[in-house]
Amino acid sequence: MRLRIFTEPQLGATYETQLRIAKAAEDLGFDAFFRSDHYLTMLGSAGDPGPTDSWVTLGALARETSRIRLGTLVTAATFRLPGPLAISVAQVDRMSGGRVDFGLGTGWFEEEHTAYGIPFPGLKERFDRLEEQLQIVTGLWRTPEGERFSFSGEHYTLADSPALPKPVSPDGPPVIIGGFGKDRTPRLAARYADEYNVPFHPVEDTAAAFDRVRAACRDEPGRTRPMVYSAAQTVCCGRDDAEVRRRADAIGQNAEDLRKGGLAGTPAEVLEKIGRFAELGAECLYLQVLDMEDLDHVELLASEVLDKL
DSSP states (O other), X not given: OEEEEEEOGGGTOOHHHHHHHHHHHHHTTOSEEEEOOOSSOSSSSOOTTOOOOHHHHHHHXXXXXXXXXXXXXXXETTTSOHXXXXXXXXXXXXXXXXXXXXXXXXXXXXHHHHHTTOOOOOHHHHHHHHHHXXXXXXXXXXXXXXXXXXXXXXXXXXXXXXXXSOOSSTTOSOEEEEOOOSSHXXXXXXXXXXXXXXXXXXXXXXHHHHHHHHHHHHHSTTOOSOOEEEEEEEEEEOSSHHHHHXXXXXXXXXHHHHHHHSEEESHHHHHHHHHHHHHTTOOEEEEEEOOTTOHHHHHHHHHHTGGGO
């Protein structure tokens, strides 16, 4: 089981704060540092000092780290055109020496689109655009050097693109698709993804989602590579109940609710629940750390959870 630190900088985090926790994650032995791709907090606060762009941030972190993988859970397809997005991600992958994982989703939070003047079409169109973006981004990366890439879709058209720059791997960074949809999400994951992620659902619901994607992979013509199955869970770990409550209070949540719906409790409790996800076939867990200033929390997770796996 690989453990990854997953952050939500739109809640309020400077680049320096993100750098500190990313370097701590690397030094403490975690597999990766991931961040969300949002421009507005969902909790009603301003999110001071304001949003930081995910790929600008990851480009900087690529030069400040040397081992951990870097990525988004997940990039919103509504935020960027697919050609420039392919360029940005390939460049960050090059800057990191091939350590990028690329999560892509429809985009879902309408208010942040309104706040920053980003079009927000209906759900069907967002899924249509997501599928075209997956075709374009992976197609640009996988076009052999010296050849050209063209694409004609309902929403995007590319003509005679040099398909540069290239990421480190000829296949491009691993693609992550997440979500809980019962129809289109499994099909898109089976067709395009190297990893399928279920965010913030109970173990039983995660098992059902994994099974839907396994079935879609069996039905997808030509799919031979294995799928990595992963989950994301809010983490709130403490040496005792008082420390768990203190950390829950710091992020504005109830400790008992987190125990029921997340990875909350003592290290032993957190390890037990990680084991339940492992039994489903999850190979990777994203630990959503909401208080990015609490590096003692990350150190506790490393010494009493990661080191015990």
